[in-house]
Amino acid sequence: MTARPIQPRPPSESPRTIREFRETLTGSDLARFTAEIEDVPLHELRDYLKSWQHLLHLRTVPEIGHALRTAFDRPGTPLLLDEPSVRIPLAELRRVLDVLVRQVEAQATEGRVAVADPYWSVPPAEAADIHAGPPELTLGMVSESWEHLERMVEDESRTVGYGFVWLGDVLRAIGAEVV
Numbered sequence: 001m002t003a004r005p006i007q008p009r010p011p012s013e014s015p016r017t018i019r020e021f022r023e024t025l026t027g028s029d030l031a032r033f034t035a036e037i038e039d040v041p042l043h044e045l046r047d048y049l050k051s052w053q054h055l056l057h058l059r060t061v062p063e064i065g066h067a068l069r070t071a072f073d074r075p076g077t078p079l080l081l082d083e084p085s086v087r088i089p090l091a092e093l094r095r096v097l098d099v100l101v102r103q104v105e106a107q108a109t110e111g112r113v114a115v116a117d118p119y120w121s122v123p124p125a126e127a128a129d130i131h132a133g134p135p136e137l138t139l140g141m142v143s144e145s146w147e148h149l150e151r152m153v154e155d156e157s158r159t160v161g162y163g164f165v166w167l168g169d170v171l172r173a174i175g176a177e178v179v
Contacts, residue, residue: 021049024056100171104178115173117142124165145169 018037025033033052040048104113121140126132145166152159 018049021052029056104174107178113174113177115142115170115177119169119173121169140169142170142173 022030022033037048105111107113119140119142120137122135122137126135129135148166149163149170152163
């Protein structure tokens with residue numbers, strides 16, 4: 001088998017082989033790709049390469065380039081952006097919440113914590129869509145989120161998964177007050 005010279009490609013043309021793709025990488029990207037590619041199952045290879053291409057493209061968008069470098073340049077961080085990348089054990093989540101609530105209780109007066117009511121909010125669906133760039137902010141109210149949570153506790157048939165979003169609003173406000 002004779003070695004073929006690598007033909008230069010126009011910049012808009014996608015790499016056709018793993019060798020060509022590897023030639024587009026530098027620095028920590030090249031090191032990470034080289035270390036990971038050997039362990040990617042064949043049936044996941046296409047998605048893996050698309051994820052790399054997507055990540056490299058997103059880095060060129062100034063608004064999100066820094067955030068992506070911070071989030072994805074750590075070894076072991078999954079590249080498949082459409083898949084859940086963090087698995088949180090619910091028993092551990094319960095323990096974390098319990099520890100945090102006990103800490104706030106120790107600092108609270110009269111068993112309550114006062115928080116700022118209005119806050120800037122990013123709708124959850126838009127917050128998770130990093131492909132679309134920075135979303136529009138909306139005005140949220142901690143009191144409104146708290147009312148929804150109280151109604152869920154009063155009547156558990158009203159419990160919805162969105163309760164975690166409302167709880168997140170409340171916890172974020174408490175966290176801002178107790179730091």
